[in-house]
Amino acid sequence: MEKNLFRRIPKVDVLLETKQCKEMIDQYGYQIVIESIREELEQIRAQILNGKSEEEVLLLIDHILSSIENKAKEKEQFHIRKVFNGTGTILHTNLGRAPLSVTHMEKITEIASGYSNLEFELEKGERGERYSHFEKLLCKITGAQAAMAVNNNAAAVMLVLNTMAKGGEAIVSRGELVEVGGKFRIPDVMEQSGTILREVGTTNKTHLFDYENAITEETKVLMKVHTSNYRIFGFTNSVSMKELGSLKEKYELPIIEDLGSGVLLDLEKYGLAHEPTVQESIQNGADIVCFSGDKLLGGPQAGIIVGKKKYIDQMKKNQLTRALRIDKFTACALEAVLREYLSEENAIKNIPVLEMITRPLEQVQEAAEELCYRLTREEFPAVICTQKCMSQIGGGSLPMEQIESMAVSIQPHFISTELFAKRLRTLPIPVIGRVMDEKFLLDMRTFDRTGIAYFVEMLKIDRIFKVDR
Numbered sequence: 001m002e003k004n005l006f007r008r009i010p011k012v013d014v015l016l017e018t019k020q021c022k023e024m025i026d027q028y029g030y031q032i033v034i035e036s037i038r039e040e041l042e043q044i045r046a047q048i049l050n051g052k053s054e055e056e057v058l059l060l061i062d063h064i065l066s067s068i069e070n071k072a073k074e075k076e077q078f079h080i081r082k083v084f085n086g087t088g089t090i091l092h093t094n095l096g097r098a099p100l101s102v103t104h105m106e107k108i109t110e111i112a113s114g115y116s117n118l119e120f121e122l123e124k125g126e127r128g129e130r131y132s133h134f135e136k137l138l139c140k141i142t143g144a145q146a147a148m149a150v151n152n153n154a155a156a157v158m159l160v161l162n163t164m165a166k167g168g169e170a171i172v173s174r175g176e177l178v179e180v181g182g183k184f185r186i187p188d189v190m191e192q193s194g195t196i197l198r199e200v201g202t203t204n205k206t207h208l209f210d211y212e213n214a215i216t217e218e219t220k221v222l223m224k225v226h227t228s229n230y231r232i233f234g235f236t237n238s239v240s241m242k243e244l245g246s247l248k249e250k251y252e253l254p255i256i257e258d259l260g261s262g263v264l265l266d267l268e269k270y271g272l273a274h275e276p277t278v279q280e281s282i283q284n285g286a287d288i289v290c291f292s293g294d295k296l297l298g299g300p301q302a303g304i305i306v307g308k309k310k311y312i313d314q315m316k317k318n319q320l321t322r323a324l325r326i327d328k329f330t331a332c333a334l335e336a337v338l339r340e341y342l343s344e345e346n347a348i349k350n351i352p353v354l355e356m357i358t359r360p361l362e363q364v365q366e367a368a369e370e371l372c373y374r375l376t377r378e379e380f381p382a383v384i385c386t387q388k389c390m391s392q393i394g395g396g397s398l399p400m401e402q403i404e405s406m407a408v409s410i411q412p413h414f415i416s417t418e419l420f421a422k423r424l425r426t427l428p429i430p431v432i433g434r435v436m437d438e439k440f441l442l443d444m445r446t447f448d449r450t451g452i453a454y455f456v457e458m459l460k461i462d463r464i465f466k467v468d469r
């Protein structure tokens with residue numbers, strides 16, 4: 001019986017001779033089609049060995065050509081893909097954190113698709129610095145003397161410590177020994193950078209005298225880490241940058257701060273909790289501040305370092321910098337995004353992350369109503385309505401902050417919400433939402449408006465609501 005079934009599987013040569021396969025070869029090329037055929041045949045054989053019933057196996061064989069075509073289609077597709085983000089998490093690390101604007105990308109395309117003056121001083125005709133394109137901008141915006149950037153903020157912390165405290169001690173409060181996403185742990189990074197961590201204070205309380213008592217000949221820097229991804233409440237005390245600054249003169253020690261998110265404007269104005277800005281940190285006496293390029297700053301992945309020129313110069317010369325350096329995409333993107341900060345109005349309008357955070361609820365509501373209306377009109381087999389929800393910043397920034405938002409809620413009649421969500425994830429442009437209380441939610445604050453028409457069309461043609469065969 002099993003043997004019989006094996007015999008029913010079409011041979012490769014026979015399949016290759018079918019009209020459909022010939023068409024597929026024209027479209028996808030021979031290599032992709034032959035691989036798809038072999039994989040499909042292999043799968044059917046495995047199903048037989050696993051004891052699938054005759055009926056089920058024959059059904060698979062009936063559909064063999066369309067299964068092969070699906071495989072070919074998938075192979076032809078890029079693995080990395082655009083997705084529509086309906087999760088409501090603005091800085092979603094798994095979905096690429098900060099999106100860049102099309103206008104900024106046009107500039108990047110122009111620069112990266114040809115040659116540029118990345119490290120070339122046009123006037124002098126000499127070798128230049130890749131930081132030159134955004135260093136002055138950063139200084140102007142933050143009030144720092146000098147600036148540079150490396151691959152990401154984890155790299156920045158490593159470089160700062162390696163340059164300023166290698167072989168010596170860095171004093172950090174126990175309340176600031178954080179782990180951020182992706183297993184980045186401050187104590188581990190310090191060790192990697194060749195710095196000895198000198199913990200002071202307790203989890204909830206650290207005082208100025210804790211730092212002062214820990215200072216010895218071995219101390220190289222005082223370090224503050226912004227606890228960007230969690231908050232402690234109640235009986236707490238931490239030492240501010242200003243207070244720490246009072247030790248600087250007396251002991252001649254530099255203070256460095258890892259700010260995590262690179263906030264360059266006052267978010268309180270837009271109804272969010274106060275998040276310390278880079279400007280404040282510099283003003284309050286930090287000698288070196290580092291932060292991410294793709295968190296609240298809304299730019300490319302980068303670790304930006306600003307502060308005293310004498311330290312930045314040392315970092316530029318550090319061998320590690322060569323290993324951590326940014327490429328032309330990043331240099332160009334940083335210039336494009338930072339230019340927007342010269343006017344707060346432009347920043348809010350033209351940097352997608354800031355635009356999403358500050359977008360008025362009415363606008364989000366409108367988008368939700370439009371999508372809901374268009375879905376309802378199609379009479380899909382589902383309960384569809386708009387629903388209030390909360391967006392979050394994400395990316396380990398402002399953990400307590402939630403922004404009022406509006407979602408479209410879809411609850412299919414005949415299939416589970418999980419299956420529905422899964423089918424949406426496998427669309428040519430995947431749609432990622434949130435499943436809550438058996439409902440599939442698309443938060444319209446992060447869902448790109450250009451996705452509305454696409455989404456409605458996909459629900460129509462892909463039989464997404466159908467019960468499995």
Ligand SMILES: *Cc1c(COP(=O)(O)O)cnc(C)c1O
Nearest residue numbers: 152153154180226228260261292
């Ligand atoms: C996010 C974060 C980092 C790591 O930044 P990446 O750019 O993701 O490498 C380091 N320190 C703090 C405090 C952070 O919040």
